[in-house]
Amino acid sequence: MAALSVGDLMVRYGSVTAVRGVSFDVAAGSVLGLVGESGSGKSTVARALVGLTPATGSMRIDGADLSSRQARRRVQLVFQDSRSSLDPRYTVEQCVAEGLTGVRGRAASARVAELLDLVSLDPAVAGSRPGDLSGGQRQRVAIARALAARPDVVIADEVTASLDVSVQAVVLNLLRRLRAELGLTMIFISHNLAVVEYMCDDLAVMFDGRIVEYGAVGEVIGRPEHPYTRSLLAAVPEIGQRRLLSESDVEASAVTDPASAGGCAYRLRCPIGPAANPEREICVTTEPAATAAHAHHAACHFARELDHPVGPRG
Amino acid sequence: MTAAFRGPRPGRLLSGGVPLLLILLFVFLSVAGPSIWGEAASASNVAEANQSISAAHWMGTDDLGRDILARTLVATRNSLVLAVVATIVGGCVGIGLGLLSAMSRRLGRALGALINVLIAFPALLLAIFFAVLFGIGSVGSVLAVGASFAPGFARITQTLTASVVSKEYVEASRVLGRGPIYRTFRHILPNIAEPVVLYSTIHIGTAVLALSGLSFLGLGVQPPVYDWGRLLNDGLTRIYVTPGVAIAPSIAIVLAGLTFNLAGERLSDLIAGRRSAPSARRSQPRPAEPAPDPAGDGGGALVDVRHLRVTYASADGRVTTPVRDVSFTLAPKERVGIVGESGSGKSLTAAAIAQLIEEPGHVEAERLRFMDADLLTPDDSTRHVLGRNMAMVFQDPGEALNPAIKIGTHLIEPAVIHLRESKPDAKRKALDALRAVAITDPARRFEQHRHELSGGMKQRVGIAIGLMGEARLLIADEPTTALDVTVQRQILRLVDRLGARTEAGLLFISHDIAVVSELCDRIIVMYAGFIVEEAATADLLESPAHPYTSVLLAASPRMGLDKSRPLVAIDGRMPGPDADLPGCYFAARCPRADATCLSDRPPLRELADGRRAACWHPLTEPGDVPTSEGATI
Ligand SMILES: Nc1ncnc2c1ncn2[C@@H]1O[C@H](COP(=O)(O)OP(=O)(O)O)[C@@H](O)[C@H]1O
Ligand code: SF4
Ligand code: SF4
Ligand SMILES: [Mg+2]
Numbered sequence: 001m002a003a004l005s006v007g008d009l010m011v012r013y014g015s016v017t018a019v020r021g022v023s024f025d026v027a028a029g030s031v032l033g034l035v036g037e038s039g040s041g042k043s044t045v046a047r048a049l050v051g052l053t054p055a056t057g058s059m060r061i062d063g064a065d066l067s068s069r070q071a072r073r074r075v076q077l078v079f080q081d082s083r084s085s086l087d088p089r090y091t092v093e094q095c096v097a098e099g100l101t102g103v104r105g106r107a108a109s110a111r112v113a114e115l116l117d118l119v120s121l122d123p124a125v126a127g128s129r130p131g132d133l134s135g136g137q138r139q140r141v142a143i144a145r146a147l148a149a150r151p152d153v154v155i156a157d158e159v160t161a162s163l164d165v166s167v168q169a170v171v172l173n174l175l176r177r178l179r180a181e182l183g184l185t186m187i188f189i190s191h192n193l194a195v196v197e198y199m200c201d202d203l204a205v206m207f208d209g210r211i212v213e214y215g216a217v218g219e220v221i222g223r224p225e226h227p228y229t230r231s232l233l234a235a236v237p238e239i240g241q242r243r244l245l246s247e248s249d250v251e252a253s254a255v256t257d258p259a260s261a262g263g264c265a266y267r268l269r270c271p272i273g274p275a276a277n278p279e280r281e282i283c284v285t286t287e288p289a290a291t292a293a294h295a296h297h298a299a300c301h302f303a304r305e306l307d308h309p310v311g312p313r314g
Numbered sequence: 315m316t317a318a319f320r321g322p323r324p325g326r327l328l329s330g331g332v333p334l335l336l337i338l339l340f341v342f343l344s345v346a347g348p349s350i351w352g353e354a355a356s357a358s359n360v361a362e363a364n365q366s367i368s369a370a371h372w373m374g375t376d377d378l379g380r381d382i383l384a385r386t387l388v389a390t391r392n393s394l395v396l397a398v399v400a401t402i403v404g405g406c407v408g409i410g411l412g413l414l415s416a417m418s419r420r421l422g423r424a425l426g427a428l429i430n431v432l433i434a435f436p437a438l439l440l441a442i443f444f445a446v447l448f449g450i451g452s453v454g455s456v457l458a459v460g461a462s463f464a465p466g467f468a469r470i471t472q473t474l475t476a477s478v479v480s481k482e483y484v485e486a487s488r489v490l491g492r493g494p495i496y497r498t499f500r501h502i503l504p505n506i507a508e509p510v511v512l513y514s515t516i517h518i519g520t521a522v523l524a525l526s527g528l529s530f531l532g533l534g535v536q537p538p539v540y541d542w543g544r545l546l547n548d549g550l551t552r553i554y555v556t557p558g559v560a561i562a563p564s565i566a567i568v569l570a571g572l573t574f575n576l577a578g579e580r581l582s583d584l585i586a587g588r589r590s591a592p593s594a595r596r597s598q599p600r601p602a603e604p605a606p607d608p609a610g611d612g613g614g615a616l617v618d619v620r621h622l623r624v625t626y627a628s629a630d631g632r633v634t635t636p637v638r639d640v641s642f643t644l645a646p647k648e649r650v651g652i653v654g655e656s657g658s659g660k661s662l663t664a665a666a667i668a669q670l671i672e673e674p675g676h677v678e679a680e681r682l683r684f685m686d687a688d689l690l691t692p693d694d695s696t697r698h699v700l701g702r703n704m705a706m707v708f709q710d711p712g713e714a715l716n717p718a719i720k721i722g723t724h725l726i727e728p729a730v731i732h733l734r735e736s737k738p739d740a741k742r743k744a745l746d747a748l749r750a751v752a753i754t755d756p757a758r759r760f761e762q763h764r765h766e767l768s769g770g771m772k773q774r775v776g777i778a779i780g781l782m783g784e785a786r787l788l789i790a791d792e793p794t795t796a797l798d799v800t801v802q803r804q805i806l807r808l809v810d811r812l813g814a815r816t817e818a819g820l821l822f823i824s825h826d827i828a829v830v831s832e833l834c835d836r837i838i839v840m841y842a843g844f845i846v847e848e849a850a851t852a853d854l855l856e857s858p859a860h861p862y863t864s865v866l867l868a869a870s871p872r873m874g875l876d877k878s879r880p881l882v883a884i885d886g887r888m889p890g891p892d893a894d895l896p897g898c899y900f901a902a903r904c905p906r907a908d909a910t911c912l913s914d915r916p917p918l919r920e921l922a923d924g925r926r927a928a929c930w931h932p933l934t935e936p937g938d939v940p941t942s943e944g945a946t947i
Contacts, residue, residue, distance in 0.1 A: 037798035050489045073491040085482040089504050098500070099490045134887035142486075149490050164655035164825065166903075169869045169883035176880070191799065194871040198881070221873070235803035237828035238872055240855040244803045244832045245810050251800055253754070269800075 001028035001183040002062045002074065002152035004049075009057035011044050018044040019055070020209040026153070026202070028062075031179065031186040033196040033217060035232065036206030042189045045206075046155045049187075050077045061152060073101075076146035080158040082138035086130040092116070092141050093126040099148025115144040118181075119174060136167035140174060147178070154178075155187040160195070172199060193236045197221050205229045208265040215296025225298035227270045252276050264288050264300070272302060333576040340570060343390040354384035366556040373558035376548060385545055386562040392541040394570065396456050397521035403460030404521075405514050408467020413498060415468065416475035429472065432465035440465075441524050445533040455534035459524045463517055470513055474506035481505075512582045519574030526567045542567050616787050616819045617644040617667055620681035624662045626891070627674050634891035637662050638843035638899075641918070646786065649813065649820040651830030651851075653866070654840035655888060660823045663840070664789050667821070668706055669696075685786065702732040705780030705818075707773065709792035714776055715764040721775055722760035728782045740782075747778040751808055770801035777808060787819045788812075794829065806832060827870055831855060839863045842889050842899035845918055849925035859927040859934070862900050898930070906931045 004026040011019040019041045026032045034042045048055035051072050059066040061074055076099075079085035086095050096112045103111055113123050119140040130138050139159060146154060156175060160168040172195065179186055188199045196203060196217070203220045205213040205228065213226040224230045227249070234249035252268070252275035259268045263284040267273045273283045282301050290299040297303075348355075359379035366374050373382040415425035432440070444458035478484060484501050492500070522542075528534035529543025530550075537544070542563040549559030624637035637659040644650050652660045666677045669689060682689040687699040708714055715724055725747060726740035735743070741760070748756035751774040764772060773793055780788050790809065794802035810833060813820050824830050830837055830851075837854045839847040839862065847860040858864040868882035875881070886903040889895060898916050901907040910930050918928040 037800065052485055052488060069491050072489070075489075077486070077489050079482045079486065081482065085486050087481075087483040087501055087505070098487060098492070101491070136885060136887075145486070145490070164888075165827075165871075166655070166865055166869045166884040167887075169871075169881035170885050172871075173880045173883055192871060193799075194873050194875065197873060198871060198875045198877060231800050235799040236873065237799070237802070237806075237826060237832055239828045239867065239870060240831050240852070242832055244806050250807075251804070 002185055003028040004075070004153050004185055004187075005058070005060045005063075006045075006049070007058040007060075009045065009048060009055055009059070011041070011048050011053055011055045018209055019048065021057075022206075022209070022211055023057075024204055024211065024214065026185050026187065028185055029179075029183050030201040031188050031199055033200030033203040034187060034189045034206060035191065035193060035196055035203065038191070040206040041209040042206055043157055044209075046077055046157045046187065046189060049153075049155060050075050052077075073149045074151055075153040075155065076149050076151035077155045077157060078139075078142050078146050078159050081162050082130070082135065082142045083162075085142050086138060086145075088129060088131050091127050091129055092121075092133070095130065095141055096144045096148055099145045101149075111148070112144075115148055116141075118147065118178070119144045134167070135163050136170050139163065139171050143171075143174065143178070147182070151184070153185045153187070155189070157189045158191065161191070168195075175199070193221070193233065194238075205232065210265070210299065211290065212266070212300070213296075213298040214290065219296045223296075225296070225303040226300045227272050227302075228266050229298070231269070231271065262287070266300075333573050333580055336569065336573040337577055340390060340394055340573065343387055344394050345391075347387045347390050351381075351384035351387050354381045355388040356380065364552065364556060367558045371558075373562040374556040376559060382545070382549070382559050382562050385540065386542065386566050389541050389545055389563070390566065392452075392535065392539065393522055393525065393543075393566070394518075396452060396525050396535070396541065397459075397518050397570075400456045400459040400521045400525060401463065401514055401517045403456060404463025404517070405467050405510070407460065408464040408469075409471045409510065411464065411468040412471025413475055413502065416472045416479060417494060417498070417502075425468075426472065429465050429468045433469055437462045437466070437520070438524060438527060441528060442531070442533065445528050450533050450536065452535045452539065455525055455528045458528065458533075459521050462524065463521070466517075467510075467513070471506065471510065474509060475502055478502050478505045509582075512578050515581060516575050516578035519571040519578075522567060522570045522574070526563075542570075614645070615643040615683075616646050616648070616685060617642075617821070618681055618683040619643070619663075619667065620679060622663065622666055622677070622679040622682060624659070624666055624671060625676045625678070627676065629674075632892070636843055636891040637666065639918075640840070640843075640845050642838055642845065642848060644787070644819055644821060646819055647817050648836065649822065649834045651822045651824065651834035651837045652840055653824060653827045653830050653837060655825055657888060657890065658840040659843040660825075660840055661791050664706075664791050664821060664823055668704060668789055669700060670706075698732060701728060702784065703786040705785035705788050707776040707780060707788065707790040707793045709795050714779070715772060717764050719763070720760070721762050721764070721767070724775070725760070725779055725782055728779065733784065743782060744778070747781040748775070750781060750812065751775070751778045752804070753778070770797055770804065773797065773801075773805055774808065777805070777812065781812060781816070785816070785818050787821065789821045789823075791823045792825070793822075795824065795826075802829070809833065827866055828872075839866070842893070843891065844899060844928060845926070846900065846929070847925070847927045848918075849927075853923065853925055857933070859921055859925060859932040860900075860929045861904050861906050861931075861933060863927075864933055865903075898928075906933075 007023045009019055009022040022045060024032065034045065036042055044053060047053040049059060061071060064071055066072060066075065093109065093112050096115055097108050100108055100111055112126060116123050116126060121137060121140050121144070125133060125137065130141065133141065160171050163171060176199065178184060188196065190196050200217045203215065203217040204211045205220065205226065207228050213220055213224065213229045220229060221233065224233055230249045231251050235244065237244055249271055252271050252273070259265055263286060264270070264273065267283045268275060270283070274280045288299045288301045290297045357380065362375050362379040363377050364375065365371055368374070371381050371383070373386065375381055411425055411429065415422050415429065440462035441458045444461040445455050448454035448457045479502065484497055487497050487501060525534055525541065526543030526546065529541050530547045532547065535541045535544050545563040546560060549563065553560040620641045622637060622640040623635065625633050625635045627633050640659070640663050652663065654660050662671065665671050666682065667684060667689070669692060671677050679690060685699055685703060687696040689696065722741065722744060725744035726737060729735045729740040729743060730737060745756045745760065748759055753759050753771060753774055767775065794805050797805065806829070809820065820833070822830060822833055834851055837849065837851050838845055839860065841862050847854065847858065847863045854863065855867065858867055865882065865884045869884065871881065884903055889899050897912040897914055898904070898907070901911045904911065916928045916930045918926050920926055921932065
């Protein structure tokens, strides 16, 4: 088991700043969830951690810097779409073996068989090509390949987003079992809050490249402090609840671009910010900072005023 | 609407076996030519010099009396070997440059610019330039032609590589700690090989022409060695006296050029054909078991569908059936949801109602009606009824908007065409519609184009367009699937409010049963092209009758799950549209399946409480849901 620590991570794509000073710790063997709307920077954080995107800031695993290629192998990423993350030209065995180092021939085949068994795949699929497998099987091959590198940290970026619900559960159960059996530390990225709640210990909510709320998953979902988290929770569709049509935590506007720099990036949509209460000028002039003093914290000037429970179960 | 018969393409024969035969001939000549005709080609006989075409010398003789035909045949080896070597040289240099420029952050831009400059020059001009640079002779000319090919190879490699490099399997390889050389040989080269090989084949033909040109100009092969270009050079002065001396090498050059070009095209046809090759066996459509009709005779219904079937015939005669048997009605003002996993036939069912199935698709039904219009025999008035009364919103909101046309034009079109309103009236209505869907600054948006709008805004415009035609039915096909939950919520609220205001019926399609249950009065569950269950929303959620529905509900994650227990899961995959099973299509994944299920198709039956399900062993008791263990297959 290994702990992951990220400090002041910053990623720029040309003139766009996709991640603006993100810091978090993931305790050894625990699962951190990352939620937020598309474009909020979740995938960019993941790509920076595995070295696919140049970034500034500190990334450490058990205190050791993550910049060498050897250290990088300790962090593995499982992609959203297994159709594109597995090279269609190679067999399942060849795909998984790509993650192995220092073993060849018979030993490699044996190790691949072990890994396929670990992800509950029939060893008979070793000779098939990814195109012949179902989405759930393919995603398990991708997980087996990541495990072949013997990682301490696994990042799962929307790994079930392109699967049908009945199969999604197979992959989620597998990830939970692997985490327990192998003592993996995980970052679990998803837009599905119910899944995140089920899978994670801690939760970070991202908006416009920043973490706007952070805390134990039960705390954040049970007592959300940031207005964005509350809108997010109010928007989760739930079977037979008819909550989406209710009036609670409706965003103030439908604009999707974040506000210009200077104040709070969420201020144009915030249901309790200046769009609804013009006297709250501080939201326009001053960027709210998260107070890391509390284990559960939110980057909002008026966070503490929202202590009545809301969310799906409220 | 049957697929048009496709005869063999004209020229198929030419591009088929003939190039292959010619290539074999050229290979044979290159290998055996010098040993068979070598003597005849080099035996000079001054007495027979400069002869014209004759029985002894079919193509005449040169100024030393050597047989031109023999010399042409013998020259095949030199001409082709040099052409192949030149192509290989150009290919290696070009592919290397292309790979470097696509993969290296530092070198990429400079190399790309260089390639751009070089590619602007005609290849032959470059070849002449390089020939002068590298010196006269075979080596020089091969290098020159190779160098002139390099920019083309670099460009195609660069383009192909750029698309492969960003593929996630290449990124995954990087994450696994694999270096650039490994990635190049393991993933990039194999995935760009096919087009590059094609390109090379075509370029062998071009290389024959280019090398012949250089030799003809005296820059290439030097005597006593000779290739076709050299022969042509020797013979040209006598072309009017003894035409054979120029004609023989000319024919050889043209034939070789054509052969490799055609072979390249044939290869690319073959590869394209293999890509689209059938992945499954031929399946014969069989008549579906007739399901009982939905309650009532459908009189007064907005939509009335009986035994709808959608098939697709491919060019080679295979038939797939993505919609196998669908029957339902939708009453005025009613909100019906269709759920099912991707590929279950939801969208095609909606498309059939909206008359959007195009060739080679084929719609069959016992009845397919929208309001008064019979959609099985559409005419102009049908189209008018549809245009005026049916609105559609799609998953990709951009798709419905023509990028070249202003948002405003999209909005006023239905009103102007179907309701014959004046443009100013229509515009006033359009601005109201934009305001109704919460679009800020509607006058400005009216003048904008699709690329200027965000995803949520495009979806809102789609709904606003629906509002313009006084629609009686709104069909929404996964309208929120690509959107974030907060935007999804806004859109759903909008659909709800507008539905209440206009009293239009709603057919809402989604893979997410939670979303559907927010909006709809009744839910239809589809699986593998069949309706497997249909019930009022509350009944379906509370006590699903079909095992698939129950698994779908149990497997859908919800807030507050017990973290100490595994999720209800069901592995496996839905049979595709090419499957042809005698029994229940869910049997392979169903925890309740027995022998009957495998051999007999369960009809969609009316259950006691007014709901319908297609199952031999429906879950009758509300609590009778597969358990987590039970359902994990
Ligand atoms: N390759 C890229 N080039 C330029 N901008 C990018 C690139 N990838 C992502 N971005 C931008 O970075 C921001 C964060 O994106 P991303 O990390 O993918 O968010 P998420 O995963 O939360 O949806 C977005 O504004 C996105 O448009
Ligand atoms: S700082 Fe102001 S605008 Fe930003 S989230 Fe808090 S209340 Fe809303
Ligand atoms: S008919 Fe049989 S296999 Fe099909 S759903 Fe019902 S019980 Fe399962
Ligand atoms: Mg992402």
